Amino acid sequence: MEIFQGLSAFPITPADEDGVVDAEGVMGLSARLAAAGVDTIGLLGSTGTYAYLTRTERRRAIQAAMKSVGGTTPLIVGVGALRTDEAQNLARDAQFEGASALLLAPVSYTPLTEDEVFAHYAAVASATSLPLCIYNNPSTTHFTFSPALLGRLAGVANIKAVKMPLPGAMPIASELDVLRAGPAGRLAIGYSGDWGAAEALLAGADAWYSVVAGFLPEISMQMVRAARDADRQEVSRINGLLEPLWGLFRQFGSLRVAYAAVNALGLSQAAPPKPILPLSSADRQRTVEALAHAGLG
Known part of the structure; x- marks a missing residue:
């Protein structure tokens, strides 16, 4: 399978209040995802x-994950940074430590303008021999990639994929048709936004870049397998089990919910980095209930 296909599970990076990564925690979370077959x-x-x-801490996280799953499950490592030279150095670190993609x-x-983004990506892509995925995430970067820029x-060279946000009014299948009909169709096209995963998978997206798979990999893999079998009924059933989590993701942002879920499952007691605050006790309880609805607890 190509590196930018299938289920890509995105775990938290447990760290202390000073931003020092918990290497053992990274190893444990990574091993769990690998065992689930992501x-x-x-x-x-x-x-x-x-x-x-x-x-330094990003490199520590890569080293820990590679120690845990190196040679079994490929790592796609994020290398975003404000400066181009910094992103290039992060890319070189990732390659040196054994990452499979960026x-x-x-x-x-x-x-940023489109020309600035193009130059930034071309420079980072040239820093290593690793394949690179474009991260189109306007909710955090406030930049949206146009089809022309993606083309x-x-x-x-080395730019091989794009991680797309869920479209607005346009169905995912229609957006995929538009992108694949143009030069951007040379890229593997995957989606984030977990509450749209069922639609994206059934529409034929190349990959699901998933937050929920970072702490519920088994049920996420079940949905991916059902979509590969074109079993719409099973995809719908699994999506229904996850719907309470989707509601929490939409309300609070998936990051806060991911930390609450990881804590509730006993996988880590790490807190999100400040100034991000954990969910309230009432909303943590809602997370526990959502996990129970999905058959976990």
């Missing part, structure tokens, strides 16, 4: 709080 692990994505970690968001303070980037 296709790839998305390390240091938004759920992995890459933007809150230093270069994920790059256009992190910025000053809003330009599809011609850059």
Whole structure:
């Protein structure tokens, strides 16, 4: 299977209040995902709080994950940074530590133009030999990739995929048709936004970049397998089990809910990096109830 296909599970990166990564915690979470058979692990994505970690701590997280799953489950490592040279160095670190692929968001303070984003991606893609996935995440970066820009980037060596947000009014199948009809169709096209995963998988998206799979990998794999079998009824059934979690994701953002779920499942007691605050006790209880609805607890 190609690296940017199937289920990519995005775990949290447990760390202490000073931002020092809990290597044992990373190893445990990674091993659990590998044992569940996820296709790839998305390390240091938004759920992995890459933007809150230093270069040293990001490298510590990669080393820990590789020690746990190296040679069994490929790692797609996030390398987003404000400066192009910093992102290049993070990409080189990821390759040196054994990552299989890179994920790059256009992190910025000053809003970026399309030409600036193109130059940034071309420079980072040239820093290593690893395949790179474009991270189109306007909710955090406040930059949206146009089909034309995706088409330009599809011609850059090493850029092989795009991680798309859920579209607005347009059905995912229609967006896929538009993208695949143009130059962007050379990219593997996957989706994040877990509450749209059922639609994306059944529409034929190449990958599901999943937050929920970072702590519920088994049921996530069940949905992926059902979609591969075109079993719409089973996909709908599993999606219904996860619907309470989707509601929490939409209300609070998936990051806060992921930490609450990981805590409730006894996988880690890490808290999100400040200034992000944990959910209230009432909403943590709602998370427990959502996990129970999915058959877990």
